[in-house]
Amino acid sequence: MSATMTTRDGTVTNVRADHRSSWVPTWPMISSKFMELRKRRGLMVAILLLTLALPVLVLGLRLLFHAIDPAHYGPAGSPSVFEGLSDPIAQFGFIIAAAVGATAGATDLGEGMFRHLVITGRSRVALFFARIPSGLTLLLPLVAVGFTFMCLVTAFEGTPQPTSVNVDGGTVPLNLSEAQLHSFLLGHASEFVGGPVSKSGDGSITLGGGGPGVDPQQFIRSNFSGLYQDYLAAQSTDLNPPPNEMAKIGLWIELEVTLGFIIGLGLGSLTGQRTVTVIVLVALQIIVTPLLTNAVIPYFLNGQRLLFGVAMDQLRPAALISLNGHHGPGRAILGRGGALGIPSMPTWAMISVIVGWIVAWTGVGAWRMATRDA
Amino acid sequence: MTLVEDRPVRNDGEWAVETHGLTKRFGPQVAVDDVELLVPRGSAFGYLGPNGAGKTTLIRTLLGLTHADSGTMSLLGVPVPRHRAEALARVGAIVDEPRFHGHISGRQNLELLAAARGGGASERIGPSLERVRMAERADDKVRSYSMGMRQRLGVAACLIGDPELLILDEPMNGLDPAGMHEMRDMIDSLVAEGRTVMLSSHLLDEVQRTCQAVAIVDRGRVIRQGPIQDLLRSANAVVRVECADPDGAASLLAPSDFVEKTDARSGVLSVTLRVGSTRDTVAELNRRLVAGGVAVYGLQEVQTSLEDWFLSVTSRLGEPE
Numbered sequence: 148m149s150a151t152m153t154t155r156d157g158t159v160t161n162v163r164a165d166h167r168s169s170w171v172p173t174w175p176m177i178s179s180k181f182m183e184l185r186k187r188r189g190l191m192v193a194i195l196l197l198t199l200a201l202p203v204l205v206l207g208l209r210l211l212f213h214a215i216d217p218a219h220y221g222p223a224g225s226p227s228v229f230e231g232l233s234d235p236i237a238q239f240g241f242i243i244a245a246a247v248g249a250t251a252g253a254t255d256l257g258e259g260m261f262r263h264l265v266i267t268g269r270s271r272v273a274l275f276f277a278r279i280p281s282g283l284t285l286l287l288p289l290v291a292v293g294f295t296f297m298c299l300v301t302a303f304e305g306t307p308q309p310t311s312v313n314v315d316g317g318t319v320p321l322n323l324s325e326a327q328l329h330s331f332l333l334g335h336a337s338e339f340v341g342g343p344v345s346k347s348g349d350g351s352i353t354l355g356g357g358g359p360g361v362d363p364q365q366f367i368r369s370n371f372s373g374l375y376q377d378y379l380a381a382q383s384t385d386l387n388p389p390p391n392e393m394a395k396i397g398l399w400i401e402l403e404v405t406l407g408f409i410i411g412l413g414l415g416s417l418t419g420q421r422t423v424t425v426i427v428l429v430a431l432q433i434i435v436t437p438l439l440t441n442a443v444i445p446y447f448l449n450g451q452r453l454l455f456g457v458a459m460d461q462l463r464p465a466a467l468i469s470l471n472g473h474h475g476p477g478r479a480i481l482g483r484g485g486a487l488g489i490p491s492m493p494t495w496a497m498i499s500v501i502v503g504w505i506v507a508w509t510g511v512g513a514w515r516m517a518t519r520d521a
Numbered sequence: 522m523t524l525v526e527d528r529p530v531r532n533d534g535e536w537a538v539e540t541h542g543l544t545k546r547f548g549p550q551v552a553v554d555d556v557e558l559l560v561p562r563g564s565a566f567g568y569l570g571p572n573g574a575g576k577t578t579l580i581r582t583l584l585g586l587t588h589a590d591s592g593t594m595s596l597l598g599v600p601v602p603r604h605r606a607e608a609l610a611r612v613g614a615i616v617d618e619p620r621f622h623g624h625i626s627g628r629q630n631l632e633l634l635a636a637a638r639g640g641g642a643s644e645r646i647g648p649s650l651e652r653v654r655m656a657e658r659a660d661d662k663v664r665s666y667s668m669g670m671r672q673r674l675g676v677a678a679c680l681i682g683d684p685e686l687l688i689l690d691e692p693m694n695g696l697d698p699a700g701m702h703e704m705r706d707m708i709d710s711l712v713a714e715g716r717t718v719m720l721s722s723h724l725l726d727e728v729q730r731t732c733q734a735v736a737i738v739d740r741g742r743v744i745r746q747g748p749i750q751d752l753l754r755s756a757n758a759v760v761r762v763e764c765a766d767p768d769g770a771a772s773l774l775a776p777s778d779f780v781e782k783t784d785a786r787s788g789v790l791s792v793t794l795r796v797g798s799t800r801d802t803v804a805e806l807n808r809r810l811v812a813g814g815v816a817v818y819g820l821q822e823v824q825t826s827l828e829d830w831f832l833s834v835t836s837r838l839g840e841p842e
Binding site: 167168173175176178179180182186187188222242254258259260262263264265266268269274281520521 | 581584585586587605606608610612613614616617618619620621622623624625629630632633634635636637638639643678682711778
């Protein structure tokens with residue numbers, strides 16, 4: 148059986164050599180799909196609004212107000228603004244990424260192009276995989292630009308940086324590692340305490356308080372985990388995140404966006420319905436996830452941990468964890484406490500849950516694409 | 522690169538499309554029923570059938586858009602779906618109404634398809650658009666195209682792969698008379714280049730003008746196939762008789778062994794002869810009328826059209842057994 152096509156002008160196309168059956172998409176497939184997505188005006192407007200316009204508008208207004216009336220309006224780049232913007236960018240990033248994924252997964256089918264594409268003889272799985280780099284190439288750079296703008300404003304239009312932070316009544320130097328903080332607290336227990344420490348009924352620790360009973364060093368050893376969280380939260384409240392923390396936050400947001408895109412793509416390919424997919428994922432993100440992350444359900448704890456929102460919340464960089472009245476800034480529009488109330492997972496478990504969601508939805512999408520009637 | 526010069530050398534093998542025992546079911550409904558189909562290479566082949574006969578389902582099965590429940594098939598001598606990629610590399614097709622992304626231009630839609638096709642397809646976009654006379658509107662968004670323009674864009678999408686076999690599902694749908702004429706000319710020119718064109722249609726007149734051979738499908742089964750002339754030769758000949766007394770002439774001819782049926786209407790007698798009748802049979806008919814005292818003013822053999830034949834074949838099938 149011949150696998151070549153020979154043309155009269157001498158062109159020979161080896162059908163096997165052009166990898167038509169391969170699962171790997173070609174560069175032209177990726178770039179043309181990128182072009183098709185980029186040409187969707189409504190989708191692009193939504194992407195730009197939620198990834199770029201949101202931080203630009205919020206920070207732009209704060210810059211303006213601070214310039215006009217600095218007495219009443221603080222610097223635009225304060226740590227609280229940075230933290231306050233990071234979470235919505237991640238949330239809206241997830242939602243718009245899910246919409247882009249659903250579009251990439253469902254519109255070829257809905258608009259009648261899927262049939263034309265299948266008739267080319269190209270592997271259906273390759274057609275599916277071409278959508279992943281196309282969509283991510285559209286999303287990730289825009290999210291990065293928006294986040295970089297936030298970082299620049301925070302770095303150059305922020306508050307004057309202190310050299311120490313106040314932790315539960317004591318003064319602690321900045322940027323200590325966990326081990327360094329441990330040594331510091333043990334070495335300065337008496338300076339801090341000047342007497343016994345106390346622990347109130349709600350679990351908060353007072354190093355400088357009075358009261359009988361507890362050896363300061365022993366108390367620090369047994370409650371160090373909570374003290375460390377307090378220290379991190381105090382740093383995130385009072386300080387701009389250092390560049391490495393900003394980079395971590397940026398990567399964390401990009402991971403959230405990637406997850407949204409992959410899940411949207413897989414679900415969109417599965418259902419063939421863009422609108423349904425977007426509605427389901429928005430509901431998952433702003434209703435189901437907050438419900439399941441804000442309460443510990445004893446008999447369903449491991450089920451809760453399988454939710455990607457819980458894993459993402461627990462994986463969130465330390466600079467995004469504040470002590471403003473609750474553990475964590477709250478991961479969703481309707482949420483408050485975030486998943487930090489759920490007993491934490493080991494890092495490998497968080498990563499496994501996230502990778503599992505990515506692999507599972509990629510597999511579901513590819514399988515449906517390969518088996519669907521066109 | 523031009524499309525005409527870019528013809529692939531044809532492989533060995535007599536049939537462009539070959540199916541044996543091909544069956545496709547949707548639940549209890551048998552859409553394609555044990556189809557034996559042979560489409561000769563280098564010709565225009567019509568696949569005819571009433572609505573719901575299973576034409577589109579057969580095409581979708583051939584192209585791997587849906588799976589067959591049983592049977593074997595090959596395109597250009599290549600078994601499918603086992604070697605689907607190799608087979609479809611040399612096939613272009615329109616299935617159902619041609620639909621594209623409406624928010625991008627016709628040219629950009631073809632770029633998407635050319636990227637998937639590879640093998641120099643992107644270089645054929647321009648010539649393909651020229652050939653279907655869409656070059657001037659190629660950069661307009663598809664949502665502004667008429668149905669006829671989308672049909673032509675669909676043909677261009679087929680041509681970018683420089684196909685040896687084109688499978689067109691109802692290609693005349695949505696075309697005005699001029700568009701149908703253009704499409705007919707295009708199919709003729711494609712066949713003249715040595716390509717095979719298989720088209721499904723319910724427009725029998727168009728198929729008769731365009732195709733050299735046909736298959737008739739009804740309720741999922743191919744009931745006749747072959748060259749159109751051979752099929753029509755097997756049909757009953759009809760003779761129109763102008764005479765003074767059509768009713769009397771009908772009574773006179775009814776017992777004749779070469780007459781299938783008679784029909785006297787509006788002063789004209791139509792006599793349907795049995796299969797196998799010749800010109801001598803017409804002369805014998807005339808002799809009997811004259812001998813019976815009927816004044817004959819004229820005799821005219823009516824050319825059986827594909828439509829007449831199709832209706833006679835399919836209506837017979839529709840009768841209760």
